[in-house]
Amino acid sequence: MPVPAPILYPPFNIVRLSHVEYRVTDLAASRAFYVDTLGLQVTDEADGVLYLRAMEERGHHCIVLVEAEAPSVAVLGFKLFDEPDLDKAADWFAAQGLPVAWVERPYQARTLRTRDPSGIPLEFYVTMDRLPPIHQTFKLYNGVKPLRIDHFNMFSADVDASIAFYNAIGFRVTEYTEDAESGRVWAGWMHRKGGVHDVAFTNGRGPRLHHTAFWVPTPLNIIDLLDLMSTTGYLANIERGPGRHGISNAFFLYVRDPDGHRIEIYCSDYQTVDPDLEPIRWDLKDPQRQTLWGAPAPRSWFEEGSVFDGATMVDSALKAQPIIAP
Template identity: 80%
Template sequence: MPVPAPNLYPPFNIVRLSHVEYRVTDLEAARAFYVDTLGLQVSGEGPRALYLRAMEERGHHCVALRQSAEPGVGALAFKLFDEPDLDHAEAFFRARGLPAEWVERPHQGRTLAARDPWGIPLEFYVHMDRLEPIHQKYGLYRGVKPLRIDHFNMFSADVDASVAFYNEMGFRTTEYTEDAETGRLWAAWMHRKGGVHDVAFTNGMGPRLHHTAFWVPTPLNIIDLLDLMSTTGWVGHIERGPGRHGISNAFFLYVRDPDGHRIELYCSDYQTVDPDHEPIKWDLKDPQRQTLWGAPAPRSWFEEGSLFDGAVPQEAALKAQPIVAP
């Protein structure tokens, strides 16, 4: 199926991705990973929750960690432009017979909780508590020096359908991988904020969250993180990289938190703000699409992901496979 034409006038205006809520089984172990190792800043905490932000962010948090009996993903959240957009978003989901309800969330104003057609829990808000800037408080920089949350990547059992739905919400495709034999999409990258992606979809058992990514200043920060993890007991949590993606041109590293949630550290992609920006097509059999240089991805990178609360994953309809490391 062809990539849909960009929807330049969507029914509501998404500014960018905002934050992820992870369910973790050991809050102190998660703190050791996200705060002491990666370098995210604590912006709030309670007996069963920890809120974190990156160095350039003024909103209260980009990650919410919640103590739970089982690991999972509570929600993927997006910031909208203005209050009327919240009402338009509610109408959009209800018109399609999808769940949509108003919920209370700490540190946020009016918040809409919804689900996409495959059950991914989504949240939308306009106002979040604003904090003082810390980007020039260089004494706080630690770990990989994360600057901001960058994107979510999700396993999808039907990438064509996922792209069509998120295109309705105004996400624009920047790059995609097509299976030449069937003409179907194997993966796609879609944005709102003018980078390569706020969301991406990868063929596989879904829906599941493949990873959350954080933008870091330079590739050298990723090298520094590797040195840190390899000498502080985290070497076994390094999954893939470093390397450079063909798609997005990003310099990357993938690591896993204590509950197995995958985190990408990421820099060096490019600007996509032009409304007539043409998406780049990649063939599934091109080995440089996922790895311009670097070791091939391990099997775990294709098969393992985090479960969304309340969503039941289904087998992917497309059975084509890219190159997998031995």
Template identity: 85%
Template sequence: MPVPAPNLYPPFNIVRLSHVEYRVRDLAASRAFYIDILGLQVTHEETGRLYLRAMEERGHHCIVLVQADTADVGVLGFKLYDEPDLERAESFFAEKSLPTAWVERPHMGRTLRTRDPWGIPLEFYVRMDRLPPIHQQYRLYNGVKPLRIDHFNMFSADVDASVAFYGEMGFRVTEYTEDDESGRLWAAWMHRKGGVHDVAFTNGLGPRLHHTAFWVPTPLNIIDLLDLMSTTGYVANIERGPGRHGISNAFFLYVRDPDGHRIEIYCSDYQTVDPDLEPIRWSLTDPQRQTLWGAPAPKSWFEEGSTFEGAEPAPSALKAQPIIAP
């Protein structure tokens, strides 16, 4: 199935991805990981809930950690351009018979809560509490020195359908992996903010969240994180990397938090602002698509992910497999 043409005039205007809510079983353990190891900054803390931001971010939070009995994902958040976009978004989802509700969210203005056709919980807003800048307070830099949230990657049981739906909302494909035999999409990377992706979809049991990524200043910050994790009791939390992706050209590292939620540390991708930028096609059997240097990803990277609260994953009908490390 060919990649659909970009929708340059979507029904509402998404600026970028914004935040994720992780439900965790031990908030103290998660606090230590995200603050002391990754280096995110606390913006608000209350019983059972912790709000964090990265160093360049002016919005109140990019991650919310919530104490829960089950470790899963509560919601993925996206920022819209202006207030009328909220009503347009509500109409878009309601016309597709998807649930819509106006919800109260701490530190955020009017917020629309909904789900995509596969049950991924989504929320859209325009205004979030703005905080003073801290990007030049170098004494605060810690861990991997995270600058900003960069993207979500999700397992999808039907990548073609996911790309079509998110394309309706104005996400544009930058790169994709196609199964040579069936012609179906195995994975796709889509953006709003002008990087390689705000969202990506990977074939597999879905919907599940594969990972959330954070942008860091340089590859050396990733090396520093590896040294820190390997000497502070987190060596088993290092899953994959460091390396350079073929897709996106980014330098990467994948780590797991105490509940197994996967976090990618990411830098050095490229600009994709031009509306007529042609997507780059990769073959599923190309060993450089995963890692430019040719190293395949481990089995866990293709099979393990975080479930979404209230969404039941389904298996994919596409059984094609990329190269997997032994």
């Protein structure tokens, strides 16, 4: 099944992904991982809540950590272009029969809460509190030196349907994996901000969040993080990598936080600004689509993910699988 043509004038204008809210079971352990090890900056903290940003970000936060009894994902956030886009988005989601609510969110102005058809909780805003720049405050650079949040990847029980929906609201496909036997899309990468992706969808039991990714300056920062994690009690949290993806061309590392939420450390993908850029197709059985150097991913990478609050998971009917590490 071919990917849909991009919609260049969508019903409302999404600028980029913005933030994720994680439920975590031990906020002190999560702080040690995200702040002391990865190097994200604390922008505020209250009883049971921690707000973080990366070094190049001017918005108040890109991750919210909320202490809870069980780990989960509360919401994925996106920034819209201007105020009229919020009302256009509310009208559009309501017309699709999807839930629409206006919610109060700390450090954000008017915020729209909804879900996509699979049940992923989404929120959209225009204005988030701005903080002074810190990208040249080099004494703050620690851990892997995270510069900015880069993308979300979700498990989807129907990747073709997920791509069709996000295409309708203006995301454009950059690369995709096709199962040659069924003709269906097994995974797809879609962007708004001009990189390879703001969102991606991987075939599997869903909806679940596969990972959140952070952009870092160079592959050497990833090597530094591996040295740090392997000598500070986080050896078991290193899941996959380092390596270079065939899809996206990015250098990568996947690690797990204390609750199992997967974080990708990511750099070196390419620019996709041109609206007529043709998507790149990969065959599911191509060993270089996962890793350009041919190394397959472990089984956990295809099977484990973070649940979304309030979403009902279903199994995918597409049972095709890429090469999996023994």
